[in-house]
Amino acid sequence: MKKYILDLKVLSNRALNQNHHLLELGSDEPLPVMVPGQFAEVRVDGSPSTYLRRPFSIHRVDRGANTMHLLIKTVGEGTRHLAELKKNESLNILLPLGNGFTLARNSEVLLVGGGCGVAPLYFLAEQLFRQGNKVSILIGGRSAGDILLAGEYRAFGNVYIATEDGTLGEKGMVTAHSVLKKEVASFKKIYCCGPDGMMRAVAHIAAANKIDCEVSLENTMACGIGACLCCVVETNQGNQCVCTEGPVFDPLTLKNWSAAVETGCSLDQ
Amino acid sequence: MKKYILDLKVLSNRALNQNHHLLELGSDEPLPVMVPGQFAEVRVDGSPSTYLRRPFSIHRVDRGANTMHLLIKTVGEGTRHLAELKKNESLNILLPLGNGFTLARNSEVLLVGGGCGVAPLYFLAEQLFRQGNKVSILIGGRSAGDILLAGEYRAFGNVYIATEDGTLGEKGMVTAHSVLKKEVASFKKIYCCGPDGMMRAVAHIAAANKIDCEVSLENTMACGIGACLCCVVETNQGNQCVCTEGPVFDPLTLKNWSAAVETGCSLDQ
Amino acid sequence: MPGLEVKLHKLTLKNPVLTASGTFGYGEEFDDFIDVNALGGIIVKATTSKHREGNPYPRMAETPMGMLNAVGLQNKGVDYFVKNIYPKLLKYNNCVIANVSDSTVEGYVEVAEKMNRLDHIQAIELNISCPNVKEGGMAFGTSCPSASAVTRAVREVYDKTLIVKLSPNVTSIVDIALAVEEAGADAVSLINTLLGMAINAETRRPVLSTVTGGLSGPAIKPVALRMVWQVSKVVKIPVIGIGGISSATDAIEFLLAGASAIQVGTANFTDPRTTVKIIAGIEDYLRRHSIAEVKELTGGLLL
C-alpha cells in the first residue's frame, strides 16, 4: 500500500481518563485507505527530548467524515506532548504503515486487548463486524478506570471485561477470564493486542486449542518504514522488521513464542 | 544585587510589528529590584534547537503594577518561540543580571538606540527623567516601520528619528543624525545601545567631544552569571565578562574601541 | 540556475546529496515519499560476504537529539544481493553505491570483487567503522596498519571508485585518512557513528542488547564537522561529510569545511523528505549568495 506523509489537522482531543487521549484528525484531501492493524509514525514537535517519530495504531477511520483517530496513552515526553495537542494544531504523520490483521469473514472471532493494546481493536472490531463475523471482545485492565470505550465496542459484539482488582467484570488477569477457558473452543480466530506477556499467554491458549491467532507487536522503532532494521523480531525465518513484515504476526511464526508462559502477566508495559 | 530564578507569568504579548514583540510579565510575589541596563536570562521551553537560555534587557518595570516587560526581536528559533508565547503561559527567568547604566542627575543626556538596541532605553529614559535630567532620545532604523515606541518615549523628552530610507525623521544612518553633529556638545552624557558598529561610531563621537559615554554590549552568552567565561570583551584590564562586569561599559575602557570607524554602519545585526 | 553537479573521483553526481548507508534501505523504502532519482546518489545498506542476522533486539535507543543503533550489519550476504537486490536497483539512474563490510580482509575482498562486476554499482564505500559487530568492523578503522591493509587488499580487486568510510572513535582521524589515501582510496567518507551507550535507570539494564551502540543524529554534528575540516585540510582525495546533517544549512557547513558531497543518515527517519529538501535549500542558498556552482563552496570556509 502506498505510504503518505501528511500534515493532518487536530479536530478534537478528548481525555478518556487521566492518561488516555483520543485524537481526532482530519484533512482537506481524502485520507488514504487504511486497514485495521496498520499504524502511523507521528512527528512530535516542540518536545526537545523527542527526536524520533512515535508509532501509533490506527484506532478508527471514518471514511464518510474523512477523519481518523489515534488513541494515545501517556507514558513519556512524546505522548505527553501529543496529549496536550489543541484543536486546529497540525500533526505531521506517515501512514499507513505495516500490514493489517487478516480479516475473517462470516466466522466467530475473539478480540483480546489489554492496557493500551485496545488501540487497534476498535477499527478491527468494526471491520470484522462488517465482514459478517460474530465478534466477541475481551478487554482487560488493572481497574475499572482502565477499561476504555467498552460501551462503544458493544455495537460490534459481546464485550467481556476482566480487571485485576475486580472493580469491573471478572476479577483477575485478562488471560484468566472464563471466555478464554470454557468458551474458547467456539472461536475460529483470536486477535490479540497488548503487553508482551499477555500476548504470549493468549497465543499459547490459541495454540493449545488449535485456534488461528494474530498478535500485534510493539517493538521500538526508529523509522517505521523498513529502512533502519531496528525493530526486528526473531521469526522462524530469521529477524524480520515489525514495521514492514508486521506489526501483525501469527505467533506460530515467531521464535520462542511457543514456550509462552501460562502464568499470569501484568498489564504494566 | 541578589539574583533570582523565577517563574513569571505572561500577562500579555503584543506584536509591535512583524518581528518585534512586547512581553508583559507578572508574578504573585513582588518582583526583585532592577535597574536600567540590567538583563534577564530566559529559558525557552518547547524549542528543540534552543538549548541555552537567551539574554534580554529589562525593557520596563512597573513597580506599582508589579510587572515588567521584555522587548523581543525575532531573529532565530529561540526568539520565534518567545514571540508565540500566550497569555498565562509561564516563563522561567534569571534576573536581574549584570550592572546597569550609571544614572546622571539633573543633567542633560542623550540616549541613542538603533534596531533592537532600543530595548533597554525605555527603562533608562524613564529613570533618567525621574532623576531630573533633560532627556533627548535618538532612535534609528532602516525604515519608519522599524521605529518602535517613539510615541511613548516622548513622555520623557525630545525624540529624534533617523531612518535609512528617509520614511521617518532624518534620512540616513542614525550616527549621521544632526543631533550628533551640531548639538552634541550640549549633552553631558551619551547612552548607547545597538549594533556593534553603531555603538563604536557613537563612542567615537562622544570621545571626540569629550562627553561621557556608556554602551551596552550584546556578546553571546552561555550562563549569564559569570560561570562560563564565554562572553568576554577585551578591556584595558584584560578579558572581562560582559554578563557580570557589563553589559554596560564605558567605551574608553574597551580595547580597540578608540579606533572606532567614523564611517556609517548598518543597523543589521 | 546554479550548478549543483559535483565530481567525486571518476564519478559525476548531479548534486552533492547522498544517503548514508543503513538509513535508506535499498532506496525503495523511500519511493513513496520522494523521487529517489533526484538525489546525487544512494548508498545502500551494508553487504557482507555471508548472510548475517545482526544483533538481537533491542537495537535502538533514543538519545538527546540523536539515537543509538546496534543493528550489526544484518543482511542476506553478497550473493543474495547480486541475485535479488541488484536487479531492483537498476531502476535508479543516479549514482548507486554499495557499502561493503565484513569481519575479515578476505570477506571484504570477496564482496568488493563481486560488486566490481556489477555495472550499475558505480562505487563502493568500505565500511571499516561499524561499531556494532564483535569482529572486524570498527576494529579495522581504528588503527592505521589495519585500515591500510584492508584498503590495499580491496584496491587490488576493485577498479571503480573506492570510498573508505572512517570511524570517529580514534585519537587522530587524520592519520587514518592519510593511511587509507596512501593505500589507494579514491575518497574518504566520515563519520560513522560514535560509540555510545544507554541505560534504563528504572530497570537498571542497558537499553541495547549489545550494551553499546553507534550514536548518530544532530547530536554528533559538531564532532563530524570538525573531523571533516581536519581531514580535508590534509588529504588530496575528495571528502564526503556525514553526521547529523538534517538541513541545507547543515549540508553547506560541511561543504564549507571541505566536503565535496554529503550524506544524510538519521534525518531520513525523522523526515523521509530531508534529502530533497536539502537539495532545494542548497540551490536557494547558492542563488541568495550569487554562487554559480555548488563546488565553489567546498573548503570555502573563511578564516
Added chain:
Amino acid sequence: MPGLEVKLHKLTLKNPVLTASGTFGYGEEFDDFIDVNALGGIIVKATTSKHREGNPYPRMAETPMGMLNAVGLQNKGVDYFVKNIYPKLLKYNNCVIANVSDSTVEGYVEVAEKMNRLDHIQAIELNISCPNVKEGGMAFGTSCPSASAVTRAVREVYDKTLIVKLSPNVTSIVDIALAVEEAGADAVSLINTLLGMAINAETRRPVLSTVTGGLSGPAIKPVALRMVWQVSKVVKIPVIGIGGISSATDAIEFLLAGASAIQVGTANFTDPRTTVKIIAGIEDYLRRHSIAEVKELTGGLLL
C-alpha cells in the same frame, strides 16, 4: 532516609554530586540560587601556573542539545588563586577541589605543589584533557606516555587525593585510564569535552575564534556513559562520571555504569539549581527502589 554518602579514595562526600570545572565558577556565582554547601563538593575552574587571558571572543556556539566552548583556561594564575580566591572558598564546608592545568609538566607540578599547601583544597583534578589550548592540555591526555608522565610528576609533589580528568578524544580511553592509575592517580574523572566545530553558513566563518572547541551537554551523554562503563570495568580506583548529566535519572545511569560520583557541567547554565534537584531526585529514586545507600548503585548495571 537513604544514605547518600560516598567515598572517593580518602575523601568522604556527603553525596555523589559534584560540579564540573569551568561550569560553576568558584561557587559564589551560584550562592544566590542554591545552598552550595548542600552539594557533595565543588570543582572550581582551572588554575594554571601563570595568568592566562584565554582565547579571543567568540568562545561559545550552541549546538543540538549542547554547546561548544573555547574559553582556553582563562584564569589569574595559581599565586592569585592562593591569595585572593582561596580565602573566599573557606566558607564552603563541603569538599572543595581544584582543577589543575598547564602547558608543561613543570607548570602542572608548580600548581599542584602550591595547592598541596592549602588545607581547604582536599583534592586536585588534573586536567589533561582541555581541547582549547594550543600547547599542553589535551595533548597530555591523548597518549599513554604523556598522561602517565604528568600524573607521575604531580604525584611526587601532591599528597592528597589526586584525580586525573581524561579526554574522550582517544581511540582507547581504557588504556589512558590504566596508564594514569599505574602512575599514581587516586581516581579518574571522565569525560572532558569532545572536540567539535561550528560554522556560520551565512557568513561562511567559524563561529569560534579558535575554529574548534569543546562539545558538552546532553548531546555527549551516550559517549560519556559508554566511556565510564568501559573504564570502570578495568580500573580499581574510583571513577567520576561527567558528560551531559542534567537530571537525577542521568546521574543514576552513570552510577549504574560504574561511577562513584558524578559532576554536573553545562546543565548548571540551563538551570542553576540542577545540582540540588539531582540530589533530591537520587534520594527519591533510592526510596522508590528501597535501596539503603547510594553507593550500592555504583556498577549496579544488570547485564
